[in-house]
Amino acid sequence: MIREHSESHDRNSERWISRRRLLASSGTALLAGVAGCSGTDGPGNQTESPTGSSSTSPSTDSVFEEISFAGPNLVVTLADDHDVDQLNLIGPDGTTFEQSTVAQGATRVEIQIVFKTGGTYSAGEYELVAVSGETSESMSLELRPDIQIVDVEPEFDEDDGYSSGRLFVTVENVGTGPSWVYNIGFRNAPYRNAPEVIEGDGVADTTFERPEASEEFLSPGTEREFLKQRGVLVIDDNDDVSCESDTAELTVVVQTPHGDIEQPIRAELSGGYHIDDQGAIQHPCKDVQIELLDGGGDNA
Template sequence: MNELSRRDLLALGAGGLAMLAGCSESAPVESPSVFEDVSFEGTDMVVDLRADHDIDRVNLVSPDGTLFTSATVPVGATTVRLQVLDLNPGAPEHYVPGENTLIAVKGSEAIEKLVTEIVPNLSITTVSARPKSSDHAGQLAVEVKNTGTGPSWIHQITYDGAPNFAANDDLSEDPGVHLLSEPNNREDSIIAANERRSYIGTSPPLIYPENGSVATDCTGEVHLTVFAGTGTGSAISADILVRPNGEASVIGSFGDFTCSAAEITKERGSQ
């Protein structure tokens, strides 16, 4: 049995101290781990257990030693799911990135613990213009990759320096608020470890004013910054250079227009 720290016992509750007293003079005995695999699916951590285990609960303890969540293990079950993401508006929850601890519990006794580092690492990889024929005239598709070890989500795309001032918005302070036109399903905004996913904001940044830096023949260039709000409440960003081309299409009655294509590059030093 792996050695259990004081914070692990606190996560067990009152029974943890009794367990410590009963085991304090026993020599540790090596045995096969009750934990066989840990993976993620959607909002859940999926824990596979040894077939002959006799535990009835699994706790997940955050890096600061507090209990994040717990799940009962039905008799005979070899898989247990613990919800680690909740995209609920107004009350979102995200596991605490860092060294999290799984504790296998039988009754009031801690059988084993497994320390696992769960950290998302999100970055913007590419930004591309939507085709003129799409339903997103003037929009940009923002591709995000996750090179970390745990899932997270993107809840909003905004800009700074966009020709369309409506797109230059502050990120919401609530990561549970879904402010994307794509994906329109909240669950689809989750990005797993080793995954890439594309996101489109609600306001198109590439709508050009008649007398702006881009001429009505779709020549010129624009520097802007893309921001993506993440499930942890932080933001990732990228500086891009947009050189529109193609044909102009007037939008509305004030002379604003979009261009049918654009060459977009990330600027040096941008993450």
């Protein structure tokens, strides 16, 4: 039985995704300025929400009370006494990226800006416009995700304490816009069936063991642990590396609509084979230690 590293989520089906329909331009920070009918133009104050996501509090006399994020959505909180009819999100090219009607009496409006089917926002400076009849008020937003790989650790069997061959990858968004981790693959992994990196028009199994699909989105200030269904450090007697005090160097690749993030790692393998399936010809090693190497970064 595999140890519970976090809440368990069962997956019975594989998910296959093509890279081409997902890619948008790359990104990396939330500046706010208010202008328009209110007559204010001072910057807002950026804070950390209780959930770890960054939020912005505009000037006190603005119709915008707070800007934050929830999953794939930009969340706009309006002043209680507002008379806003519609919100428009204007892209860096000056065209309308998304818009939302504001129901009478509503003070919270969510605008989706990250999409799993394509059409995710491109990183850059946006203008949020609140329309009230013939007047409007605007606020600038710099939406730039900055995704970083902060840790890679082996998964261990809870019963015997030996490695399962799978790897936990912890990812953090330190930028100012949300993104979506649609795949994590491994280059130069010893296991021929290790999770693949989607290249060009290729497709790959992008199913995660965890987290749940709704938690694949990364809001600013969010850190999350990912685990693919298939093993990575699984070898046999014919491989170039062994489980007897050997090392393997490979690269973790986190793929998002805003670009790929790569992190080279070194795995120290020891203890012999962890044979939990007598019929298999490849097995994980009993003991695995992971070291993050220099040279990683954004490959967008």
